[in-house]
Amino acid sequence: MLTKRIIPCLDIKDGRTVKGTNFVNLRDAGDPVELGALYAEQGADELVFLDITATVDNRKTLIDLVRNVAQHVNIPFTVGGGISSIEDVSALLNAGADKISINSSAVRRPELIDELALNFGSQCIIVAIDTREISVPIETISHQENVTGRFGTERISTHDQKLMTEHIVHTHGGRKPTELRTLAWAQEAQERGAGEILLTSMDADGTKAGFALDLTSTVSGALSIPVIASGGAGSMEHFQQVFTTGKADAGLAASIFHFREIGIPNLKNYLKDQGLPIRI
């Protein structure tokens, strides 16, 4: 039976692992290669390395790191951060990455997804979506009415903006809102050839209050490709919820693993006891 995947995410800055709350207050959580091999040993199903600095200067450091990981880790791993071209992807896959993840660059130029899928195959292309719930105007309702006052009858126009909270795709580490609705963008990414969606709720990220279950369920239920849920994991129950109510195919978390708040073996045993398909 196909199992639900547990994926530790290692945020990388200058070749080291970092993770902070809502992407600020970075704390050093260790050597990425050592940590990745340890997680693989403990039963992690995949690893994600996210280069959060992703400048040109850091590119070589990242490639070296990827090669080093490939030489030591025997489970699939994904590399993301600052990837915007076929050349970037080629360099990372050549260094031994199994999959790559793209985010802002795909929003900027959606054709990139098609190009990468065509060149390297959908199976190694993950589209990462950072989403936040914000109020957006969905329609403007104009009223016109005749108002009769002391000086006669006047025709008055009023315009009401109808607002609604919507899940909107954000870029730049979740800081910059786009025009894209999250579900529509996830569907477009799938159509263009994404192999998986990594869905991060920026509202839940760092809160440890649980994954965004409704959103994850909506997106995962509407897609035929797997959805990796990210953001908000704080307890073992949260993973159980995201795999059942949230319909996620995989759950990703960072700090709770790095700071040993939850051990991967304990988590996987717990989920298996809850009746979920889990690789032990």
Place this chain on the structure above:
Amino acid sequence: MNRAFFIHSLSNEMKTVIIKYNAGNVQSVRYALERIGASYLWTDDEQEIRTADKVIFPGVGEASTAMAYLREKGLDKVIPTLTQPVLGTCVGMQLMCRFSEENNTQALGIFPVDVKRFPSGSLKVPHVGWNNLYDLKSPLTKGLTENPFVYFVHSYAAPVNEYTVASCDYVVPFSAMLHKDNFYAAQFHAEISGKEGQTILENFLALS
């Protein structure tokens, strides 16, 4: 390279060739061999392939593109006539079959089986992640537990048939491994399937 010297330098060592072709990301296979300390040659040269002790035929990506490249290089004639142990993985395995529904591709026909797309239904396609094997009958799975977990990424699969030596279930039962004479094949990615995958690769390299 001086060929004579090359053969001499390998005289006491096994020669493993990974067939080089445009089948997407095959680097993982190279790193997996490095992790188990096996040397290899990555080549599309017919002579090098024919003189190897072991041949690995990897593959990810799309079947018809990969097959077109094999034809262009003449490898479609070479691979089915090899006599040493050959291991095809993922799309490599699918191309060792007769036909793939993926863009209606006529393949190498080593296994007289047609590769079909998973029926769409309640489960997602592609089949991505760790799934367990059963009915293990391959020398490559020697030493593994009864239902080992391995890592899959695919939308097409060969049905269970007389050459099936490991099965797996996803929507329908399918062939996770095939074996016929000197030809071995695995639908999953042994190279990134943890210790179990490593054992499978080691068992293949240890075949006589």
